[in-house]
Amino acid sequence: MSIGNSPEDERPFEDVSEEALPSIGRALQQARIAAGLTVDDVSTATRVRIAIVHAIEADDFAPCGGDVYARGHIRTLAKHVHLDPAPLLAQYDAERGRPAPTPAAPLFEAERIRPERRGPNWTAAMVAAIVAVIGFVGFTLFKGDSEDGSKTQVAEGAKPSTGKTASPSADAPKPTDPKPDPSESAIAAAPRDKVTVQVSAVDGRSWISAKDHNGRLLFDGLLKQGQSKTFQDSSKINLVLGDAGAIQLYVNGKKIEDDFQPGAVERLTYTKGDPQVG
Template sequence: MSIGNSPEDERPFEDPSEEANISIGRALQQARIAAGLTVDDVSTATRVRIAIVHAIESDDFAPCGGDVYARGHIRTLARAVHLDPAPLMEQYDAAHGGRPAPTPAAPLFEAERIRPERRGPNWTAAMVAAIVAVVGFVGFTAFKGDGGGSKEQVAEGSTPATSPTASPTPKTDKTVDEKPEPSDSAIAAAPQDKVTVQVSATDGRSWISAKDHNGRLLFDGLLKQGDSQTFQDSEKINLVLGDAGAIDLFVNGKKIEDDFQPGAVERLTYTKGDPQVG
């Protein structure tokens, strides 16, 4: 079938025996034709490649690149042709072993909580040790003076005891102040007169599209796990995430903590005043 064909030209032969057990691809194709849309129309609206749309309508999910991407494409195509995606997702899960559990993100957040907590106890322990040493020194000096010396000796012994107390305190405070706060991303010093967005594929791979405020395409491609891209514009950045559950977002130096689900397609807009969804 060529791209230019009208939906009526590709209308399949209706077999009444197939109505009771219609496949995912057949359901999407019939809904598209009923909506008066061509494969090219659906591809343009969803940004799913024409070859993948054809493959899914033929119930061939291998070109999707895995179950997560297949589920995302099925959901996106179903919404584009005004079809409820829930029955199709249940049918796909039944045929392919169920929906994968979104567990990989938990260790990442746990590591971020533990990392800052390890620094604090070290400095606290140092301060406690210094205070204990000073108190012990003062107590020892006072006890020694009471045993065989005069009151003047006790007073003289207490003077050097108070000096070390004042000395470590500013050093400790200065050291704590010099420790930088953990940065949410490598772009924490993003300029305030622009919007800066960093996209990192931390839990898998995902297709990414980014445009500036004029609609100019900044990036359109696949991010493999471990890859990242940074986009900057004077007003706003428009994003489309093919698998939002695999992505970590940093906007103007702050991490976006939205609970994106694996396989979910998200369309987001960020401006200079964010982080918040536009």
């Protein structure tokens, strides 16, 4: 017979203290692995960044940015890996010496949700009244202008209509022609201390681009037939004509007589001393 401890007595004692409990990060990691999920899977599902998931599983809560965010991440991760978040949150608070949150008193809740009694909104009423007055005045002025226009037409000899559309008579004034492009004399009034360039699409449409002496873009687009653009700068205008044959140029009040070919692309520069192609 041997004297001493039996084999059963030599078994290590089971540690049932709080230190034997897995840490928060370890518990979350074990639950994730048991669920067959990777850190990427958890991050994608919970929208918690991968770096923060790794930090929490290593019990490093600093990247969370504070206790409020750490508790929220713990709760989110625990639910996703099928753990009860309450024990983990209690363990987190105990480790940091934070008291457990207490529910609000029923009286406080009742007073908080009690609707606040408000008086009449005089500001909204005043705004509505002002809008109504402005609308009435505008309608009155519009109606007065319409009646004055009708009286003027009758006084000039036009027959008032009686429910039928009056056909245009020979005496009715013809519609005015569209305003013609500025003539050479009008363009000649351009100031001499600046360079003025007018581009007119007289024989078709053309893409044009215009820049000032600093290279700032003044226009870049399609000029349809009959349209004109006028550009002015203190010293220089740079032009690019996509179809120079369709364009007529006036520079500092003078017509440019260059024989541009249809479909030709021209790059031109004009200054205060032109017309001379730079």
